[in-house]
Structures are given as structure tokens and as C-alpha cells.
Amino acid sequence: MDEIVCKLLVIGAGPGGYVCAIRAGQLGLDTVIVEQGKLGGSCLNVGCIPSKALIHVAEEFEILSTAASGQSAFGLTAASPKIDLGKAVSWKDEIVQRLNNGVAGLLRKARVKIVHGQARFRDGKTVVVETETGARVIRAEAVVIATGSTPIELPFLPFGGDVISSTDALSLAEVPKRLAVVGGGYIGLELGTAFAKMGSKVTVVEALPRLLPLYDQELTAPVAKRLAELGVEVLTNAKAKGADRGALRAETAEGQTKKIAADKILVTVGRAPAVAGLGLEELVLDMDGRFIRFGERCETSMRGVYAIGDVTGEPMLAHRAMAQGEMVAEIVAGLPRAWDKRCIPAICFTDPEIVSAGMSPDDARAAGLDVKIGQFPFNANGRAMSRHGERGFIRVVAQADRHLVLGVQAVGQGVSELSAAFGLAIEMGATLEDIAGTIHAHPTLGEALQEASLKALGHALHI
Amino acid sequence: MGEHIVKLPDVGEGVAEAELVEWHVKVGDIVREDDPLAAVMTDKATVEIPSPVEGEVLWMGGEIGDTVAIGSALVRLKVGVEDSSSTPAPAKPEPVAETPAPTKAEAPKPEARATKAEIAPLAPKRNGAPTAPRRAAGEKPLASPAVRLEAREAGVDLRQVTASGPAGRITREDLDAFVARGPDGTRSSALARKTEIAEIKIVGLRRRIAEKMALSKSRIPHITIVEEVDVTGLEDLRAALNKKPSSERPKLTVLPFLMRAMVKALAEQPGLNALFDDDAGVVRQHAGVHIGIATQTPAGLVVPVVKHAEARDVWDCAAEVSRLAERARDGTASRDELGGSTITITSLGPLGAIATTPVINYPEVAIVGVNRMAVRPMWDGRAFVPRKMMNLSSSFDHRVIDGWDAAVFVQRLKELLETPALLFVDA
Numbered sequence: 001m002d003e004i005v006c007k008l009l010v011i012g013a014g015p016g017g018y019v020c021a022i023r024a025g026q027l028g029l030d031t032v033i034v035e036q037g038k039l040g041g042s043c044l045n046v047g048c049i050p051s052k053a054l055i056h057v058a059e060e061f062e063i064l065s066t067a068a069s070g071q072s073a074f075g076l077t078a079a080s081p082k083i084d085l086g087k088a089v090s091w092k093d094e095i096v097q098r099l100n101n102g103v104a105g106l107l108r109k110a111r112v113k114i115v116h117g118q119a120r121f122r123d124g125k126t127v128v129v130e131t132e133t134g135a136r137v138i139r140a141e142a143v144v145i146a147t148g149s150t151p152i153e154l155p156f157l158p159f160g161g162d163v164i165s166s167t168d169a170l171s172l173a174e175v176p177k178r179l180a181v182v183g184g185g186y187i188g189l190e191l192g193t194a195f196a197k198m199g200s201k202v203t204v205v206e207a208l209p210r211l212l213p214l215y216d217q218e219l220t221a222p223v224a225k226r227l228a229e230l231g232v233e234v235l236t237n238a239k240a241k242g243a244d245r246g247a248l249r250a251e252t253a254e255g256q257t258k259k260i261a262a263d264k265i266l267v268t269v270g271r272a273p274a275v276a277g278l279g280l281e282e283l284v285l286d287m288d289g290r291f292i293r294f295g296e297r298c299e300t301s302m303r304g305v306y307a308i309g310d311v312t313g314e315p316m317l318a319h320r321a322m323a324q325g326e327m328v329a330e331i332v333a334g335l336p337r338a339w340d341k342r343c344i345p346a347i348c349f350t351d352p353e354i355v356s357a358g359m360s361p362d363d364a365r366a367a368g369l370d371v372k373i374g375q376f377p378f379n380a381n382g383r384a385m386s387r388h389g390e391r392g393f394i395r396v397v398a399q400a401d402r403h404l405v406l407g408v409q410a411v412g413q414g415v416s417e418l419s420a421a422f423g424l425a426i427e428m429g430a431t432l433e434d435i436a437g438t439i440h441a442h443p444t445l446g447e448a449l450q451e452a453s454l455k456a457l458g459h460a461l462h463i
Numbered sequence: 464m465g466e467h468i469v470k471l472p473d474v475g476e477g478v479a480e481a482e483l484v485e486w487h488v489k490v491g492d493i494v495r496e497d498d499p500l501a502a503v504m505t506d507k508a509t510v511e512i513p514s515p516v517e518g519e520v521l522w523m524g525g526e527i528g529d530t531v532a533i534g535s536a537l538v539r540l541k542v543g544v545e546d547s548s549s550t551p552a553p554a555k556p557e558p559v560a561e562t563p564a565p566t567k568a569e570a571p572k573p574e575a576r577a578t579k580a581e582i583a584p585l586a587p588k589r590n591g592a593p594t595a596p597r598r599a600a601g602e603k604p605l606a607s608p609a610v611r612l613e614a615r616e617a618g619v620d621l622r623q624v625t626a627s628g629p630a631g632r633i634t635r636e637d638l639d640a641f642v643a644r645g646p647d648g649t650r651s652s653a654l655a656r657k658t659e660i661a662e663i664k665i666v667g668l669r670r671r672i673a674e675k676m677a678l679s680k681s682r683i684p685h686i687t688i689v690e691e692v693d694v695t696g697l698e699d700l701r702a703a704l705n706k707k708p709s710s711e712r713p714k715l716t717v718l719p720f721l722m723r724a725m726v727k728a729l730a731e732q733p734g735l736n737a738l739f740d741d742d743a744g745v746v747r748q749h750a751g752v753h754i755g756i757a758t759q760t761p762a763g764l765v766v767p768v769v770k771h772a773e774a775r776d777v778w779d780c781a782a783e784v785s786r787l788a789e790r791a792r793d794g795t796a797s798r799d800e801l802g803g804s805t806i807t808i809t810s811l812g813p814l815g816a817i818a819t820t821p822v823i824n825y826p827e828v829a830i831v832g833v834n835r836m837a838v839r840p841m842w843d844g845r846a847f848v849p850r851k852m853m854n855l856s857s858s859f860d861h862r863v864i865d866g867w868d869a870a871v872f873v874q875r876l877k878e879l880l881e882t883p884a885l886l887f888v889d890a
Contacts, residue, residue, distance in 0.1 A: 336615045342603065402630040404605065429605040429632040 002136045004113070006032045008332050009127060009140035011119045011278070014041020016309030016321030017146030018103050023329035025110025032138055033112055034119040034129050039103040041148050042310075043318040045096055046167040051190060053092035054170060055349055057083070058197035065197070073388060083198055085175050092170070121279035124302045142304045142332045145292065146325065147278060149271035149310035156242045157182065163243055163265045166191060172264070175199050180248040180262035182240040184211040186348040188268035189223065193351050196230040203233040203260045205240050205250050212348065216360055219411045222391045223350045230351075240267075273311040288313065296338045298328045306331075320344045343407070343426045345419040352392050353415050357422035358407030361397050370400035372432070374456025376448040378412045380463050383443040389413025394448040396432065396456050403431040403457075408449065418446055425449075432456050467516050469500060469538040471524075471531050478505040480532045483525050484667035488538070492520045500538050503531065504667045508798055518542035528666040606633040614638055668763045679825040682741060686861040689818040690873045694836060695851045697883045712778055717833065717853070718756070719780035721808065723886045724879040725831065726752050726773045729806070732872050735829045736805050739863050746828070746863055755804030755824055756784055758791045766824060767791045768804040777886075808833065819856045828863055831876070832856035 008024045010017045013035035024031040038045050064081035066072055107114055115138070117131035127138045151165040159165050164172075169191050177200065181192040184206030196202040204211070204227075211227075211234060212220045227234060237253035248260040273291050286293040286301035291313035298306045306328045309321030323341060330337045345357040364371045375395040378384035384392075392412030398405050408422035425435055435453040440446045447462075454460045474481055481503035488500055494514045501512045518540030525531050604621035606614070610633060614621045617638070624641045626633040642658060665673055697720055705714050729736040729752055737748040752773045755766040767787035772780060790796040807824040810833035821832040834854035840847035855876060859869040879885050 336618065338615065340603075340608075340611050340615075399630070404630040428607045429628070429630065431630045433629065 002134065004032055004115070004136060004138045006030045006113070006138065006140050008032070008142050008144065008329070009034065009138050010144045010146055010325075011127065012041065012146035012148055012309070013039045013103065013107075013114070014146060014148045014309060014321065015043045015318040016148075016325040017041065017144065018107060018325075019322040020144055020146065020308060020325030020329045021112040022106050022110040023326045024332060025107070025112045027329060027333040027335075029329070029333055031110075031112045032115060032140065033107065034115045034117065034127070034138070036116070036118045039100050039107070039114070040096075042150075044099050044103065046170060048318055049099060050092050050096055050170045051166070051187075051194075052349060053095055054088065055190060055194045057088040057091075058194035059351075061199075062197035065199075083175060085198070086173055089171055089173075118277060120277065121282045124283055124305050142306065144325070144328055144332075145275075145278070145300075145305065145307045145311055146309050146321065147274045147311055148321075149316055150274045151268070152270045152272045154182070154240065154267055154269060157240060157265065157267050159267070162246075162263065163267060166266070166268055169195075169264075169266050176263040177201065178262045178264075179203075180205065180260045180265045182248070182265065182267045183269040184208070184234065184236070185214075185268060185270065186212060186350065188266065189227075189350050190348065191266060191268070192232060193227065193230065196227075196232050197351075201231065203235065203248075203262070205235050205238045205248065205260070207237070207239050209236050211236070212350075212354070214346075215348070215354055215356060215409075216362055218395070219354050219356070219409055222352050222411050223348075223354065225391070226351050271310065271316055273313075275311060296340075297331050298324050298339070315344055315346060317344060317346060341427070342429075343423055345423045347416045347419055349416060352389065352412045354409075354411045355415050355419045355422060356407070356409045357419060358405070358426040359397055360407055360409060361395075364397055364399075364406050369406065371406065372398045372400045372403070372456045374398075374432070374452040374454070374460070376452040376455055376460065376463060378445070378448060380451075381443075381445060381448045383445050383447070384412065386443065387413065394418070394445075394452045396435070396449070396452040398432045398453075398456055403433060405430050405432060405435065405453075408452075410448075412445065414445060418449065421446060421449060465542050466521070467518055467540045467542045468536045469512070469515060469540060470534050471503065471537045472512065473533050474503065474505055474508075474510045478533065480530050481505045481510070482667060482670070483527055483529050483531055484509060486523065486527060488520045488523070490520050490523060494518060494520060494540070505798070509667070509794070512537060514538070514540070516540060516542050528664055528670070604633055605631055606638075610635050610638055617642055668765070672763055675825060676822055679822050683823050683825065684861045685820070685823060685858045686864070686866055686869060687820045687856060687858045688866075688869055688873050689834075689854055689856045690877055691852055691854050692877045692880050693841065693850050694853045694880060697880055698836075698851050700883050713781045713785055715777060715781050716784075717836070718784055718808065718810065719777040720880065720883060720886065721831065721833065721876070722754055722769065722772050722775075722780045722784075723777055724876050725754065725806065725808075727879055727886065728872055728875040730773075731875065732868060734868065735859070735864060735872055737828050737863075738805060738826045739828050739860055740826060741862070749805040751805070753803050753805045755807035755827075756787065757807060757809040757824075758788050760792050760794070762794070765791045765796070765801060766804060766807060767796055767800050768802065770803065806830070811835075818854055821856060821858045823858050823860055828860040829869075829872070830858050832858070 007030040010021045010033040013033050017033060018039065021031050021033040043049065061081060061083050064078045067076040067078035068081050115129050115131060115136060117129040119127045119129045122128055125139055127143065129136045129138060151167065153159050157163050166187050175195065175198045179195050179200040179202045181188045181202060181204045184204050188204060189211060192202045192204055210217065210220065211224060235250065235252060239251045241249045241251055243265055244259065246261060248262045248265050250258050250260060252258050283302055292300055292307040292311050294300055294307045294312045298308050300307050308324035308328055310316040327337050327339065343358040345355060348354040361371055361373055373395060375393050377393045379390040384390050389412060394410040396405060397407040405425050408425065410418055432453045435450060436457055438450065440450040451460050451462055471481065483501060484504045485502040488494055494500065495517045496515065497513045499511045500514050502509055503512060520538060521541050522539040524535065524537045531537065605626065606621055611621065619638065619641060621633055624633050624637055627637050628634045701715050733748045736752055737746050739746045751771050754769045754772045756769060757764060757766050769780060769783045769787065775783065787796065787800060790800060804824060804827065806827055807830045809821050809830060813835060815833055815835035817834060819832045819834060821830045823830045832855065834856055836851055836853040838849050839852045841850040855873065857873055
């Protein structure tokens with residue numbers, strides 16, 4: 001059997017795995033990466049990137065639809081706009097393909113060897129990869145498990161036919177007339193909103209009392225309002241029960257069975273670690289529920305075996321995986337590193353967008369901290385007004401005594417791009433005075449961050 | 464408005480290139496006509512390059528230590544700068560970016576704080592005894608990612624570090640202070656650890672010396688002979704000669720006598736007054752004895768040369784040594800005066816120690832080192848008598864000088880110096 005010996009083996013070429021491999025290559029480590037699908041993982045192929053492409057298409061189409069219906073606030077008109085979803089999907093596919101090639105190029109440049117196939121542990125140092133040309137044995141001093149996650153399937157709503165996952169939703173041939181979304185988390189709402197904008201009649205079924213349960217109600221209220229405007233029906237405290245011909249069967253809050261007519265049923269009830277077939281049973285790895293238990297160096301319970309990204313649990317975010325991957329590569333190269341990040345910003349690309357970095361007011365209070373909160377609404381921000389996106393606000397959470405910024409949240413049109421400023425402020429240990437004392441360019445949405453800080457200090461200027 | 468390119472002028476004596484040893488300007492500086500731009504060094508001499516025009520420095524043609532060819536661009540100046548901006552202003556306004564960072568004392572004060580009393584302990588003075596970090600158990604130390612990384616690489620647990628920044632932020636200075644103080648934090652400031660490393664670029668004369676020494680030691684297998692010389696007689700003679708006060712005659716040191724002794728000895732052993740061109744495989748024996756005198760100057764070691772010592776008497780030798788040493792020390796020695804030796808003397812005077820291992824002045828084949836003179840008890844056959852003794856430590860190129868010849872030379876020097884009358888007798 002063909003055998004490869006290397007210093008570092010990375011299993012999975014998603015954002016965590018490929019970043020780990022690139023960094024390892026930069027550090028001169030002899031590195032091999034194994035991927036059974038396409039380079040880039042869920043993020044690049046069936047997640048972050050393609051969903052944002054489709055969301056963009058939906059936004060553009062919605063502008064036309066609004067104009068066509070004569071509701072444009074600033075006098076735009078359009079005549080019977082149409083959407084060719086097939087074309088939109090091929091445009092999206094082209095972006096994905098360019099990024100696939102980009103990742104391959106980066107790995108090559110870092111002299112990382114790419115092996116395509118399904119990896120299976122034989123022991124903690126040895127992995128067998130079933131490739132198209134036969135099995136290859138790879139022996140490595142260090143192994144990184146970066147196999148990511150897959151959409152969770154409900155037993156009573158198995159994927160197939162009209163029951164689709166987020167992956168399928170990104171490659172539909174045409175816009176479904178009626179779409180039922182099971183699960184009101186960020187994936188379901190991002191896609192549900194996009195399809196609503198493209199013309200679907202969307203119904204969201206959420207088992208909990210409200211949408212986006214990970215965010216507080218202040219942040220989610222503008223999203224709920226917008227969903228209502230888009231004609232999205234939201235059933236909270238409702239449980240999906242199964243699919244009948246052309247309909248989703250659900251039990252409402254009142255305990256009644258409701259049939260929701262649906263051409264497609266999109267199930268987005270979470271993601272589970274993708275460890276099946278990996279042969280983890282050959283290792284003696286401590287688990288944490290379904291996830292791999294890991295330490296502050298992303299080490300597992302086995303020496304020389306590391307885990308990064310979605311297999312290590314929530315938050316399942318590409319940028320967390322990337323930071324973990326970079327760190328592990330440096331650890332394997334012998335550098336002193338440990339996880340010491342203060343915040344991992346999270347974004348919902350809903351309409352409007354939600355950003356959360358660091359602690360929310362509730363988080364801080366739960367941690368027993370006295371907080372000062374400054375909130376500045378976008379309806380008092382010139383740029384937000386001029387781009388017709390007055391809904392939402394920026395909120396700064398700071399420790400009451402020393403004014404240390406603990407968290408920044410925002411909801412509003414285009415606020416995803418502000419996440420960089422929020423993250424930097426928290427990671428640098430900024431105080432309210434630091435943000436208030438930084439000149440923020442006018443007219444931008446970012447001014448609301450400065451104003452929110454000023455407000456927490458008691459002297460906001462523009463409200 | 465225009466641009467003026469200042470080229471490296473011909474700094475004379477047929478040199479094709481020069482080494483940049485100092486910049487007097489930086490990009491953005493306004494220079495006036497004749498302001499010095501840079502200093503360059505040729506084989507031996509350092510030359511200041513003045514600005515021919517007034518203007519603003521746009522570009523500089525090299526870094527210190529670079530070798531620049533004659534005629535190549537040294538500095539580009541923007542000329543025709545408006546008078547209004549440049550007349551009364553200082554000649555070299557500092558670029559804004561280089562204003563010094565605010566010191567600790569000027570650190571921004573959080574004015575808007577509700578309760579100032581709470582803030583005070585968060586900014587402890589670093590010069591006092593270290594206070595315990597005021598951080599709740601389990602709380603993450605507050606520091607920027609760069610400081611966190613630096614701490615990790617230095618093996619410092621940031622939880623131990625006292626913070627001086629706003630909100631209890633650990634600054635780079637806090638970390639540096641902690642590292643300097645040591646992990647126990649109890650070290651007194653009088654015995655503080657020092658971790659800084661000063662980097663001194665070896666340029667100019669120092670680099671020449673370094674190259675020359677390395678060349679000599681790597682190519683020449685040195686043989687060193689140390690011999691003691693009874694200079695009581697010589698000292699008596701010297702004292703007698705120096706007693707007669709004279710304005711035109713210099714005071715005599717031991718050196719001119721040694722030089723005369725070398726002239727005499729070399730006449731018998733011309734193979735030692737030679738340059739060995741080892742690349743060509745040729746030894747060039749010189750009839751004229753040109754004695755280099757290793758001389759310490761503020762800039763480093765230079766070797767002015769007493770030309771044709773065979774044609775100079777002791778007085779003349781003494782005068783020439785003192786003239787050259789003076790010119791070497793004040794930096795006015797010409798290239799000619801600093802080159803062309805065929806053998807060298809090195810003397811550290813009162814610092815001369817008991818013995819040294821002199822490094823031959825490549826491509827010469829011999830060097831004579833003078834050690835410190837001291838009164839030592841010597842056995843004269845019946846008793847110990849106090850004698851003025853001085854050692855000579857001489858090195859020879861063993862590729863072309865055999866130990867026997869070297870020893871004969873040293874013995875001849877000893878003989879001549881112990882009986883100085885021999886110096887004045889033509890044998």
C-alpha cells in the first residue's frame with residue numbers, strides 16, 4: 001500500500017483545515033491535507049459564501065419588486081421584474097469555483113500535499129485514505145481533525161424529495177412557490193428571507209417561543225418586523241411533525257395540527273459534527289456529547305491529535321475554525337500558543353443584519369458584572385437614513401466601574417461590515433473612552449458606535 | 464519646483480567607490496546649501512558631502528555601510544521649495560509621525576469617570592515596588608493580542624503582570640517591566656535584570672579593522688616569540704639625552720631606539736622587511752624600512768607609517784612618530800601617511816602587559832610588540848639587582864619566516880637594545 005510519512009496531517013479542507021495546513025506550510029512543516037469533497041468545506045461550497053451570493057441576488061430582486069409594485073420610497077419604477085434562479089445559481093457556482101481554485105493555489109504555494117479521499121483512523125498516528133486510485137496510508141507526527149459538520153436530519157422529515165437541507169436550497173432550479181422552513185435559527189431565516197424576497201410564500205416553524213433564540217429580543221425585533229413585511233409567516237412554539245403530500249404537518253402552540261402547504265420543506269434545525277466513518281472508535285478520544293472534547297490548545301485527549309472547527313462544537317463559525325487552525329499549526333511547529341481570544345463575533349445575514357461581538361447585557365449580568373449600556377439608533381444616523389436603512393441600532397456593553405468594553409451588538413442594514421471594529425475594540429481591551437475618543441468618519445454607520453459609547457458615558461452628541 | 468540629484472563626488476586619490484558611514488539627513492528634511500548630507504569613507508579618509516543646493520530630501524541612495532560608486536546618485540532633493548514655508552522655520556522640521564510617544568505621565572486621563580477613586584489603583588507607578596495585580600480570580604488578563612503573544616513567547620503568565628493601562632489593561636511597557644524585574648517580582652530595582660540588546664552596525668573604520676584582522680588571522684599562521692630585554696642602559700641613555708632641554712628636538716621615547724634597532728637587524732635579515740603577496744605567491748623584500756606605528760585614535764586603530772626609517776636618526780624617528788600620531792588622532796592623516804608600511808610596531812605603552820600576541824599587519828610578515836617596562840629583580844651571578852626590564856612580543860608569518868630566523872631577529876633586537884651604543888656603531 002502506498003505510504004506517506006509527514007509531520008502534520010490535516011483531515012478536512014474546510015476553513016479550519018486549509019488555514020491550518022497553509023500556516024503549517026509557511027512554518028516549513030511537511031504537511032498533508034485530506035479532503036473527501038471539494039476544497040473549502042461547508043463554508044465555501046454550501047455555506048457562508050454561496051448563501052451570501054444568493055442573499056445578494058434576492059436583495060437585488062426585492063428592490064426591483066418593490067419598484068414594480070410602486071412602493072419605492074424614492075420614486076423608482078420597474079416593470080414586471082423576473083428572476084432566473086438557474087442563472088443566479090450558476091453565477092454563485094462560479095464564485096464558489098473561483099474560491100475552490102484559490103484555496104488549491106494557496107495550499108500549493110505553501111507546499112501542502114493534497115490527498116482526495118475519505119480518511120479513516122487506524123491509530124492515533126496513522127490514517128488510511130480511500131482514494132480513487134486505491135488506499136493510501138498516511139503516517140504523521142500530528143493529526144488535526146477538521147472534518148466539520150453536516151445539517152441535522154429529523155427522523156420524521158428525512159432529507160430527500162421535497163424535504164431539503166440548506167445545501168440543497170442553494171442549488172434549486174427554480175424558486176419554490178411555497179417554502180416551509182423548519183427551524184428559526186440564523187440559517188433558516190437567512191435562506192427563508194432570501195426566498196421570500198425572490199417570491200416564495202415562506203412559513204417558518206420554530207419550536208421555541210421566538211426566532212433567533214441565541215440573540216436577545218431587542219436585536220431580533222427589527223428582523224421579526226421585516227419578516228412580517230415580507231409576508232413571512234412565523235409560527236413559534238410550533239413543532240414540525242412530518243410531511244404530507246405537498247404540505248408540512250406541524251403542531252401549533254395551541255396543540256392543534258396544522259397543514260402548511262409547501263412545495264419545498266427546508267429543514268434547518270442545526271448542524272452535527274461530521275465524524276462518521278472517520279474511525280474515531282479506533283482512538284480513545286474523550287467526547288463532549290457529540291463533539292470532540294478539546295483544550296485550550298485544541299488538543300484532544302490523545303497526544304498529537306488535535307481537533308478544530310465544528311467538530312469541537314459551538315459556535316460553529318468559519319472564522320473560529322480558522323483561528324483555531326492557525327493556532328494549531330503554530331503549536332505543532334513548536335511555538336508557544338494557546339487560545340486566548342476575547343471574542344468571536346457572530347453575524348446573521350438576515351434583513352436587517354445582526355452582529356454580536358463579546359458579551360450581551362444579559363451575558364454580562366449573568367457573569368455578575370455591573371454594566372453600563374449605550375445604545376444609538378440608526379434613525380439618528382445620517383448615513384443610515386440616506387441608504388434607507390433606519391431600522392436598528394448599535395449597542396455597547398461596558399463594565400460599569402472601569403468602562404472596559406465587554407461587548408458590542410448591532411442590528412441594521414449592512415452592519416456585518418462593522419464587526420471588524422467591534423472585534424478589534426474588544427480584543428484590544430478598549431474602554432468606552434477609547435472608542436469615544438476615536439474619530440469616526442462621517443457620514444457612516446460606524447458613527448453610531450462612537451455615539452453609543454458616548455451615550456454610555458452620558459454625553460451622546462446626536463441624540 | 465524641480466528635482467536635484469546630488470551625486471557622490473570624486474573624493475579624490477583615484478578611488479572608485481566609498482562607503483557610506485553616516486547620514487546627516489533623512490527623507491523629508493529641508494537642507495540648505497552646504498549643509499552636510501552624508502559622510503563617506505574611502506580607504507582611509509572620511510569625507511563629508513555637503514549639499515550643493517537648498518531643498519527637501521526626497522530619497523536617499525543607500526544605507527549606512529553601503530558602498531557607493533563615485534558619480535552615482537546619493538540624494539534626491541526637491542528644489543524650489545516655497546520660501547514662505549522654509550525661511551524662518553528650523554532647517555530640519557521633524558516629520559509629524561516621529562513626534563515622540565507620550566510618556567507615562569501624559570497618558571490620557573479618563574475624565575468622565577464617575578468615581579476617580581476607583582481608577583487610581585489601576586494605574587500603579589512602575590518605579591515603586593510592584594503591587595499585586597488587582598484582578599479577580601479567574602478573570603482573563605486584559606491585554607492586546609500583540610502583548611498576549613509577546614508574553615506567551617517570553618513565557619510570562621500575564622495574570623502575574625501588574626497593569627498600568629486604562630481599565631487595567633496590561634501594556635507592552637508593563638510586560639517589559641515585568642520581564643526586567645523577574646518572575647518573583649521582588650527583585651530590587653538596583654539589581655534589575657537587563658534584557659535589551661544594543662545592535663551596533665559595524666561600519667567605516669571599524670569594518671576596515673574587522674576585515675583586516677580577519678584576513679590576517681585567517682591567512683597567516685602566526686608564530687609569536689616573547690623575549691625580555693634589559694633596558695637599564697637604554698633608559699640611562701634616554702634620560703641623559705632628554706635631560707638636555709631643546710626646543711627643536713623632541714623628547715625621546717623607547718620607540719625611536721627600537722626603530723633604529725629594527726633597521727639594523729633588518730639589514731641583516733631583509734626577509735623580514737617584506738610583503739607577502741600570497742595570491743601571487745611572491746614575497747617582495749623592500750630595501751627601505753617603512754615602519755607602521757599602530758596608533759589608537761578615538762575612531763579606532765590606525766597605522767601611520769614612518770617612511771624610510773633607515774634614513775632617519777633617532778631624533779628624526781621620534782619627531783616623525785609624534786607628528787604622525789598627532790595627525791592620526793585628529794583625523795588629518797593623509798592616505799599616504801596611513802599606508803605603505805613594510806613592518807609594524809605595536810605598543811600599548813603603560814598598558815602593554817607582560818606579553819601580547821600581536822596580529823601581523825597583512826600583507827607584512829612581521830610585527831614587533833612592545834610590552835610594559837618594569838623594574839624587576841635580576842640575578843647578576845651574585846645577587847639580585849634591580850633592572851629595568853621590558854618584554855618584546857613579536858609575531859611572524861610562519862609561512863615565509865622560520866622559527867630560527869624569527870628567533871635570530873628577536874635576539875638581535877635584544878642585543879642592540881641592551882647595549883644601545885651598538886645602535887650608533889656601524890658594524
